[in-house]
Amino acid sequence: MISRTLFTDLLIMIFLVALQIYVLNKITLFGKFTPVLYPVFVMFYPFFRNKFQFLALSFLIGLSIDTLMHSGGYNAFATTLIAYFRTLIFRSSTDTSTDFFSFQSLQWTQFLLFLFSSIFLHQLFVQYMEFFKLSRIFEILINVLVTSVISFIFIVVYALIFKIKQKV
Template structure:
């Protein structure tokens, strides 16, 4: 059972890299909005799996996105940040219930799941765009990119999550 979840996570990682690199990196809404849907990996990764493996897979995910997007470790840095902050976000969104053995994704409300996904996206975007632009004089540009890209990423992520989610998610 555990090997199946790890294999499923690795397959999702590979598919999200291909989807991000081949499809979503080429969508330019208004010239600067590219949905970063690989954030779904952090949303879909099971709670009870090896946390060291999760950090490693997160780094690999970010690294592959960086290699194919030519973004000099920005995605890897954002992916590691999201991976480390995920337990805090889960505790914030789901309360201490997620630490219990019987916790399943089906026991949560849609608002809790949407909040969790949105917070993952926002943290990823804040780190990514802050270091991409790296200038306080362009604060409005950073905020504009974070806001609009987060909205589009959230919509695409909800769509993809509803299409490909299983009962074993989170």
């Protein structure tokens, strides 16, 4: 288990926001899809930590993205929402009913399902709020699916580089 403090959480947030804004937002795949990596903060935040601090930090990372991208709070809402429902997403993805949560005890398929479910829900909330019109529902769903798949690949690479499954 890694030792994390509020200071290290803030450093991780700064790193992820900078990476998202200054690197990943410059990458456009297939002409319109941008990978999203900053929600890994929410996905990999230790389960045993203070829930209120976690929700506040999740809101703060989303708000930072919104501020730097000049968007209307979509990312803050979506990030806080997946933070709030993270335990439910984890339980439904991993089919566990215990109160002890650990990525180390998961099989890779369960871990990947948790990651994809989280990023898909995040993108669904962001794109629904940003682009929603009933006439564009199919286009929005395609955007959510493609962005989720691209982001999922980036998140898995991030998890492998930082050995997240073994640490958290």
